[in-house]
Amino acid sequence: MAVPSNEYNYDVEKVRETEYPMLKEYLAELSGNLYGNPHSESRSSRLSTARVQETREHVLQFFHADPEQFDVVFVLNATSAIKLVAETLTSLQTGSSNRPLWYGYHIDSHTSVVGLRQLASAGYRCFESNDAVDHWLETGSHIGEDKSIRSSPSTTEKPPIGLFAYPGQSNMTGHRLPLSWPGRLRRSNITANQEMYSLLDAAALASTAPLDFSDPFYKIFGFPDLGGLIIRKDAAHIFQERLYFGGGTVDMVICNGDPWHSMKSSSVHAALEDGTVPFHNIIALDCALTNHKHLYGGMEQVSRHTSRLTAMLYHGLSSLRHQNGKKACQIYKDHSSSHGDSRTQGAVIAFNIRSEDGTWVMLSDLEAAANEHHIHLRTGDVCNPGGIARHLELAPWELLRNFMGGVRCGCKNIIIGHKPSGIARVSLGAMTNVQDVETFVNFVQQTFVSSLSLYIQNILVYPIRGCSAWWIADTTPVNLTSNGLHWDGQWCLVDLQHGTILTPKTAPRALLVHPEIDSDSHTLRIKVHRSLWTYPMIHSNVVVHMDREVSDLGHTSSKKDIHMFWDEDTGTIQTFLTAALGIHCTLARIVDKEPRDDDNETTPNNLDALTIMDQSHQSNDSGLTNGSHKLNDYDLSNHPPQVIGSQRPRQVSVAETLGANIVLAPVCTKGYTHQIGRHYFAYIGQRRQEANEVEEEGVRQTYHLAQIRESELSTQGKLPNEFRASCVTKKLLSNAMNRSDKIAYPQIHTGQIVLA
Structure with a gap:
């Protein structure tokens, strides 16, 4: 929902700084x-x-x-x-x-x-x-x-x-x-x-x-x-x-006797401008x-500028939906108008807001909330009786009925026959900028649009491609890097005989290899499932020191990845993995990590967002105010983080089978109970920046691609590729990622609130 900075027709930001002279x-x-x-x-x-x-x-x-x-x-x-x-x-x-x-x-x-x-x-x-x-x-x-x-x-x-x-x-x-x-x-x-x-x-x-x-x-x-x-x-x-x-419009007036006067004729305005x-x-x-x-420079520039912003605003409001999928804003427009086309549409948007249950939001409530946010709206019938009747589908008999029911000019709280009697109007002008538009859309979304409130129940990282997931069962934070979760997909297993990367299809036993990261000691621990304990040497873990990298094997056939290989003089890593999998293989680290799967595809425009709330900055300056969700609004007592144990919870096993990074569950809000057993599975992809975002303080909005869908706790007939193909792609935003006090890497952990 942004306009490229080069499409501005004048430096509106500079003008606003100096204000009108x-x-x-x-x-x-x-x-x-x-x-x-x-x-x-x-x-x-x-x-x-x-x-x-x-x-x-x-x-x-x-x-x-x-x-x-x-x-x-x-x-x-x-x-x-x-x-x-x-x-x-x-x-x-x-x-x-x-x-x-x-x-x-x-x-x-x-x-x-x-x-x-x-x-x-x-x-x-x-x-x-x-x-x-x-x-x-x-x-x-x-x-x-x-x-x-x-x-x-x-x-x-x-x-x-x-x-x-x-x-x-x-x-x-x-x-x-x-x-x-x-x-x-x-x-x-x-x-x-x-x-x-x-x-x-x-x-x-x-x-x-x-x-x-x-x-x-x-x-x-x-x-x-x-x-x-x-x-x-x-x-x-x-x-x-x-x-x-009136005074000033006549050359002569006779007051007594026969009335007579002579109007000024020197110009049109001279005879019509009464008085001083x-x-x-x-x-x-x-x-x-x-x-x-x-x-x-001229009204042509103003027209182009406001047309672009109006198109932004129209798209932003029309795309707002409640968590049940229903549209939040009813926008009124002529069938021949097109927002963004200055020939058919001006810089005005008329709308009403519906609640999640379909009822109309009172205009007085909208106006009161807008006043609190220092937003100025026009509400009511806006002195346009024909437009109100046509767009609100009010027949003459309904207008008379409304009048008898108390509807008058300026009334904003009367809804008769399930139809509103007025509208809200937003007008843009020469001094309006992109931030104004985004502020208003965010205001409507945060105040009147119901969102699906989730929390991060489980986090899974796949350090070695094709192997089992590292399940982070406590609240240990994980960095969000440019390629997704830290450590995710940074290693692989290489067939030393053929020089190829092993996959679950070529090495099914690899799914029984369990890697874990110890960031304190900077090591990667690898263990295998007990069903692979065919040799005593693989009953225990093998520890890989991540700062001991030996380059390179030199005959891998992969053209996309560049590998660095580990081993010590004793060949422990190679021997361990070869014995466990029955394939002559070793561990390799991907130096220039390529985007996984379809991360390198073109990002769709106008993605919906998932927002990870940063608890340490969850205050008024986080942009969430009246009508928004705060951590103390939720009851997580029924959803404690999973404790470390030998048996993985069902949703973790499902996520691992689907190749998902994150398991999310609905939050029980006060006074509202979500369906028990619902889970959402998500895969976190590359970090992106809004390509068309007008820069604010030199920084464009940053987000990660996330593929998410709701799924039952069943994986029958589902593979990771099939699951991800059925997911919805969204923008995963983090408050920490877009804060002005930038940190090296934003982090996520179990228990965090995610607004969908």
Whole structure:
């Protein structure tokens, strides 16, 4: 779940270190200049007027809007821009024009856009899909009849004026709708029979995509709180019908006698910006535009950056599963959207969380947990009634039922009919980085996803290939090296007559050879099963001093391995093994140890993880907090480490037959009892590093390949290769392996907790 560092379009880490310089520049701007009301002619007022005009031109440039064809009107926010359009449309219907309004809007529209339908005296239409809009634009007609807020239309009204509104991006799911619709509408035969205009709500789209329409600037830059309406000058004449006028929009007003006023006509914005414009915020906007260009280069770079991170987040959340295999996150998306494709999907993900039993997690619980982790979410209906109804599959009668049941805007705890009434939304932006995405996915996983809690019951090492396992029956720690468990597969038996490595097929008796490692004395002890005691000399052990290596035999036929051979002047090792196995052989150590079996195959992408908990660092800094597992949550009294004895436990014998390194058993958690007798067998392979991990503190995440599966305590008909072929490959992570205070080798031992 990572993005290569070379795919960043700007150095977001460096930018985050220095933070936005915009506020500093804004404060310097205000402290170095005195700005006055732009409606006056004082020096401070003229300075404000000039800076506002500069910002206006800067905004049009930012959105690639030609000043000859467009003008920008500063307003409070996106809703204020929509209200300005609503005022104009109301004036058209009630003023001298007496033009009724027909209104069409997309189902994914924001509540503020939907609200315009209340003004549609000639009827309105909710387009319930992109296909419905395309059909209308192509044919000039739409399926079904228009709805109306009137019982019957007036026969004296003039031909209606039409308005089609839709969001550039759903503020709920991030689904991006075609920006070609306004142009197609202007070229369609619809406009031949009816005066038709389009309104694009780009509030959500503008933060991570390049465009040239109306936007709330605070959603792009964070500060200032300001909005804008970009108007094509060809359509400016409809705003001349607006009845209301405010300060600064008129050249003359007669208050007594016959009422009369003259609207300003020097520019579109002059007649529409009521009152004193928020010039301090507009100046701050100019600072924001300048710094945005300096930091990111342009919205194209922001779009590519956020698209990659959104794909990461989508994959991370969609891959979360409870221990019973059920998905933890229900992600809502349009069927035509593809996360990572900026043409169809924005940097937004809408979702709900299910518990292991399938019930919905309350949004209030999610939000409370997020607040504790300093994560900021948007929850509820997010002012998108159409998207909520469509994606939560709520029919109109269900919405009315929910309303009668107490569901209101802002309600987050009401689930009626087994359906949630809202969603959680995560939004990414220009300053979001890979760590933010991983932090959120880890938060959801650790807080709301049930994991299978196992503990290491037995550890087996196979020092000599093809021979019996060394069963570490106590809590002695074993190092995890680059090739797996320390000492695992480092020796072999070589046929001195043919120069080949012995295998269980060529030397079945080798399975009765029992090697053990004594790390204190740095020796390898070899003993054999009593059934091979054909000569008195092999009744006891043979001890190999690992620092006495004699190189080499020189005629082994193996091309993959390089061997060094042991023996003393008396030939004890060779004599012992030859007598036990009935084959002229000796012991060899593999110097350049090759990956065993299929360890050298390409690592699959997006592996699930097994995490070995490091008890000494199991605290808040280990990354496991609320909702995570801690060692004191478990009862290991019923699962003590095996004591040393002559007879191996059944699961150890099974693991040895299967060639497994580790035997894991479910932990009995407080208040929850796992099925007795369940065991998981795992084989630990090579150490790997995330190939695409963005480096953090110069270190990439390290893990071992592990093949694991649950198995009954029966080995009938099973061989190691067959068993491993049926295993699931996972990443075996160790807290110690990825700690900042690196140790030479991380260790594992029996009794450790493993989170699956």
